[in-house]
Amino acid sequence: DGIHGVTFASGELKRESRRVAYAAVQIGNPIEEKKIVDAILQARDENLFNAITDCGGGGLSSAIGELSEKTGAEVYLEKVPLKYAGLSYTEIWISESQERMVLFMPEENFKRFKEICDLHNVKATIIGRLRDDKKLILKYQDKIVGEIDLDFLHNGMPTVKRRAIFKRKEIIKEIDWEIKDYNELLINILKNENVASKEWIIRQYDLEVQGGTVLKPLLEGSPSDGVVLKPLKEKDIGIAVACGINPSYGEISPYWMAASVVDEALRNITCCGGDINKTGILDNFCFGNPEREEVMGDIVETCFGAYFAAKGYGVPFISGKDSLYNEFKSGKKIIAIPPTLLISAVSVVPNINKTPTSYFKKPKSKIVLIGETYNELGGSIYFSLFNKNFGKVPKVNPEKGKRIMEKIFQAINQGLIISIHDLSDGGLGTTLSEMTFTNNLGCKIDLEKVLLGEDIKRPDVILFSESNTRFLCEIEENRIEEFLNFMADIKLAIIGEVIEDERLIINYQNKNLIDLEIRILKESWEKGLSSKI
CATH class of the missing domain: 3.90.650.10 (PurM-like C-terminal domain)
Structure with missing residues (x-):
């Protein structure tokens, strides 16, 4: 072999x-x-x-x-x-x-x-x-x-020189449609193959080798942001492992795709209780034929984007690999994979007993959204449902992002956050849904409370934007003031609370845009991938 x-x-x-x-x-x-x-x-x-x-x-x-x-x-x-x-x-x-x-x-x-x-x-x-x-x-x-x-x-061999050409593909247009049924829209997003549960794949692997798994990929329903392992039996130090990937961004902007997946991997590490100042990352480049100058251009842009984000966050690349020539010809047409960068991250978790999970735990807890939301739907799950390939790919601000992640890490270790989940594919709508699955605890959200980084008039943009460096946190009712004081220098907003009713309710301008039973949300998410195979 x-x-x-x-x-x-x-x-x-x-x-x-x-x-x-x-x-x-x-x-x-x-x-x-x-x-x-x-x-x-x-x-x-x-x-x-x-x-x-x-x-x-x-x-x-x-x-x-x-x-x-x-x-x-x-x-x-x-x-x-x-x-x-x-x-x-x-x-x-x-x-x-x-x-x-x-x-x-x-x-x-x-x-x-x-x-x-x-x-x-x-x-x-x-x-x-x-x-x-x-x-x-x-x-x-x-x-x-x-x-x-x-x-x-x-x-003895001369260095290979390749010609690289990159043409900007980001097209800025206004959304020219209206949403009639937000319930149906959210269900379709949860069914999307890039959002839906991958449990039938995950379960084919042994998650309990040596009995050192602290945080598993699945938590009786809700997906984790990564996994945490306990390598040393005599110590409570853990290792967090997480990933970031989004080929859809690469079709529009390889540069911001690369920066975004670095940010996503670090967000996921943070949600596992990892310390981004003790984190290393690995790259995996997957592209078509680099002998074609437009593919080489995408590779160069991706390298620049990954460098920008890694340098800004201060995380080293400790290893990596590439997988090129992922294409074939069908007649005269070349069919190639989209520009793709997978970032894997490994980090130190100083105390596995403080490792948070990604599902709601207590009725009346406050739901806090950390970070600002922008009109960034380029390459999003939402736009893919309408076969739209325009809009701004989410940008990354490493200086701001690092400050946010360091502060969250401290809050986790002070016991201020009882659950946390990052926002990525599908935006706020997906993250809220996934946090309800394990305990069947619902939530009531006021979409107007979401902190916006720019003027946004449409609720669908707020709900499904995939802006980077955002986290959804559950804070116990009796500790919310302590949490807000501790996070005083970070932009955040209380957008709702956990409820006993097994429903996801999202309100905008005194109207319920979404009112769905958790059972329906979870079923859509669990069967989304298998129904398309």
């Missing part, structure tokens, strides 16, 4: 791709990976090795080729442990089979390293040695089957 994985990933998708992909796709084994990680961490603590890398794209060829750049190496390919018999030395050299690491260590350390690996039931094999002539030599059964100068390998 994993033969020519990167070659396959860098080629255009064709009819033959399915046949080729079978051998190119790596077959993972998470249990084996866990054992390897444990063994390597123990060896690290004993200072047994000097250098390490994984067998990613290109397998041993890239791993050893990279690590030995300054020295040279000699590799004995017949000594490489095989998952499958009968592999040629070429296949051994380029296979991208997973759960493998390459380490460089003094020979005298190998005995102790092997003892550690045996303890964890991990195979460890010496497959070569370093040289001092900056040559990479491959041997198979005592015959030299490959030899290359490492200076040439790393510097």
Whole structure:
């Protein structure tokens, strides 16, 4: 498995791709990976090795080729442990089979390293040695089957230069339709495949490995903003993991799409009780063929947007990958995926006992919306229902956003927030609905109380705008004044309260725009995706 994985990933998708992909796709084994990680961490603590890398794209060829750049190496390919018999030395050299690491260590350390690996039931094999002539030599059964100068390998090829063109796609127009039934509109948004429950996918994975899951993806109904794990049994420190993604924004503005998904990942980390000042992020670029100048233009814009947001928030990129050439031809037409950036974030949760959840808990609690709402519906779920591809993609203000998230983090750890959920796909309407699912506690909302960043006359814009850096918080009635005083320098508004009645009621100008039973909302959300497959 994993033969020519990167070659396959860098080629255009064709009819033959399915046949080729079978051998190119790596077959993972998470249990084996866990054992390897444990063994390597123990060896690290004993200072047994000097250098390490994984067998990613290109397998041993890239791993050893990279690590030995300054020295040279000699590799004995017949000594490489095989998952499958009968592999040629070429296949051994380029296979991208997973759960493998390459380490460089003094020979005298190998005995102790092997003892550690045996303890964890991990195979460890010496497959070569370093040289001092900056040559990479491959041997198979005592015959030299490959030899290359490492200076040439790393510097012999000229740098590829690509032409990038970007044409602005953001079209500003006024909404030219009226909404007759807001109840039906909200139901259709909850049914949208990008909003609806993904439970049938999530449940195919084990969420309880080692019993360290503190916050799960689903909370008996309401979706979480991320997950929290407890890696150390003797300590209450946790790890939060969350993501941000929105390809629809990328079709209009790759720059603001990138900034938005960084913001979303950090919002989700904040909602899990994570500290954004102890957060690292990872990027995953998914695009079409970069040899086309308009695709390269989208990639460049995305890089600038991601840089802007990460730099502004002060969060480092600790890893990442790309998946390009995601397109194929149908006749003369090129069909490509939209410009897409997935941001994953990992963070420290100082006290897992303070980890909040995303569902309403107490009747009469106050519902507070943190952040300002703008007329930002470009790429929104709302506009997708009407097949509209215009409007402003949500912008990001990292300076303001960081201040908000730091303050929320402090409020969570002071016990001032009993539930919190960020606003993203579908805006306020989606977030309110999702917070009712677990306890079947409803809410009554006054849409006119929402804090606006600009003059907005239409309730549908307020309800379904996807402006960034907004949070919906539940605050106990007897602590609302304390919360407001603590958050005095942050823009927010009390927009409603939790009620015992199992209904979502949203009022605008003394009229109920939405009045729906939670049962109907939840059913729409739960069955939305499966009904379209």
